[in-house]
Amino acid sequence: MPQASSISVLVVDDQLTMRALIRNALQQIGFKDIREAPDGEEALKNLLAKPANLVISDFNMPKMDGLALLRAVRSHPPIRQTAFVMLTGRADRELVQRAVQFGVNNYCVKPFTVQGLKEKIEQVFGQLT
Amino acid sequence: MTAFHHDDPERAIKVHVTQGESHVSTDPNVVMTTVLGSCIAACIRDPQSGVGGMNHFLLPDSGDGRRDGDAVRYGAYAMEVLINDLLKRGARRERLEAKIFGGAKLFDGLSDVGASNAAFAERFLRDEGIPIVSSSTGGVSARRVEFWPASGRVRQRLVAVDNAPQDVRRPTPPPMPAVASGDVDLF
Numbered sequence: 001m002p003q004a005s006s007i008s009v010l011v012v013d014d015q016l017t018m019r020a021l022i023r024n025a026l027q028q029i030g031f032k033d034i035r036e037a038p039d040g041e042e043a044l045k046n047l048l049a050k051p052a053n054l055v056i057s058d059f060n061m062p063k064m065d066g067l068a069l070l071r072a073v074r075s076h077p078p079i080r081q082t083a084f085v086m087l088t089g090r091a092d093r094e095l096v097q098r099a100v101q102f103g104v105n106n107y108c109v110k111p112f113t114v115q116g117l118k119e120k121i122e123q124v125f126g127q128l129t
Numbered sequence: 130m131t132a133f134h135h136d137d138p139e140r141a142i143k144v145h146v147t148q149g150e151s152h153v154s155t156d157p158n159v160v161m162t163t164v165l166g167s168c169i170a171a172c173i174r175d176p177q178s179g180v181g182g183m184n185h186f187l188l189p190d191s192g193d194g195r196r197d198g199d200a201v202r203y204g205a206y207a208m209e210v211l212i213n214d215l216l217k218r219g220a221r222r223e224r225l226e227a228k229i230f231g232g233a234k235l236f237d238g239l240s241d242v243g244a245s246n247a248a249f250a251e252r253f254l255r256d257e258g259i260p261i262v263s264s265s266t267g268g269v270s271a272r273r274v275e276f277w278p279a280s281g282r283v284r285q286r287l288v289a290v291d292n293a294p295q296d297v298r299r300p301t302p303p304p305m306p307a308v309a310s311g312d313v314d315l316f
Contacts, residue, residue, distance in 0.1 A: 016256050
C-alpha cells in the first residue's frame with residue numbers, strides 16, 4: 001500500500017481559497033509534499049522543472065485550463081505518466097468525457113469532501129496509508 | 130448608447146435567485162431578486178464590461194452548529210461557480226467588485242449561523258482580492274434584495290420575520306424585535 005506522505009502533489013486552481021482547501025484536505029489524508037500553481041501554464045512550468053506524482057487540477061482557469069493542462073502533460077514524455085485528477089462542477093458531464101479521452105485518471109466533483117477526495121485518489125494509487 | 134430601463138416595471142425582467150443558485154447577466158432590463166435570512170447573497174460584477182451576477186448560499190451545518198471544512202468547501206464552490214460564470218461572460222477577474230447581503234440572526238440560539246456565513250463571504254472575497262464596495266450583513270431582519278447586474282445598483286428592503294417568506298423562517302419563530310417592513314436602503 002502506498003504511503004500518502006511519499007506521493008508528491010501539485011494542486012492547480014486559480015482561486016487561492018480553493019487551493020488552501022484542497023491543501024488542507026490533502027494534509028488530512030496524509031500528504032506532505034504539496035505544491036500549488038494558480039493556472040495551467042504555471043503548473044506545466046512547475047511540473048517540467050520538478051515532476052510530481054499527482055496533479056489535482058481545477059478545470060476553469062485563466063491562461064491554460066485544466067483540460068489543456070492535461071493534454072500538455074500527456075504530450076510531454078518526461079511527465080506523461082503523472083497521475084491526473086480533475087476537479088469539476090456538477091454540470092460538467094461533457095468535460096469529464098473529454099478529460100477521459102485525453103487520459104485523465106479520475107475526477108472529483110466539487111464541492112468535495114475529504115473522504116470523497118481520498119477515495120478518488122485511492123482509485124488511482126490503491127489504498128493509502 | 131444602451132438604454133437603461135431598470136426602473137420601468139413594464140420592461141424589467143425579474144430573475145429570482147433561490148438558495149443554491151447563481152445567475153449572471155449583462156441585460157440592463159434584468160433585475161435579480163432574492164430573499165435572505167441567515168443566507169448570504171454575493172452580488173459581483175465587472176463595472177467596465179457590465180457583466181454582473183448574484184448567488185445565494187448557506188454554509189451547511191455539521192450538525193452541532195459548527196461550520197467545518199466541508200461547509201467551507203461548499204461555500205467556496207458557490208462563489209467559484211458565480212465567478213467562473215462571470216469570467217465566461219467577459220468579466221475580468223481583476224476588475225471584479227462585490228456587494229454582500231444577508232447573514233442575519235433571525236432566531237435566538239446557540240450559534241449565529243448568519244454571522245459565520247457573512248464572515249466566510251468576507252474572508253473569501255478578501256483572500257481572492259475582490260473588493261467589497263458595500264455590504265449589509267447581520268442584524269435581526271430578513272432582507273429582500275434587488276440587484277441590477279448591468280448597473281450594479283442594489284435595493285434592499287428589510288422584512289420583519291413575520292412577513293418574510295416561509296423559506297427564511299423557522300417553523301416556530303421566537304419573539305423578535307419589531308422591525309417595520311418597508312425600510313429601503315440603496316447601495
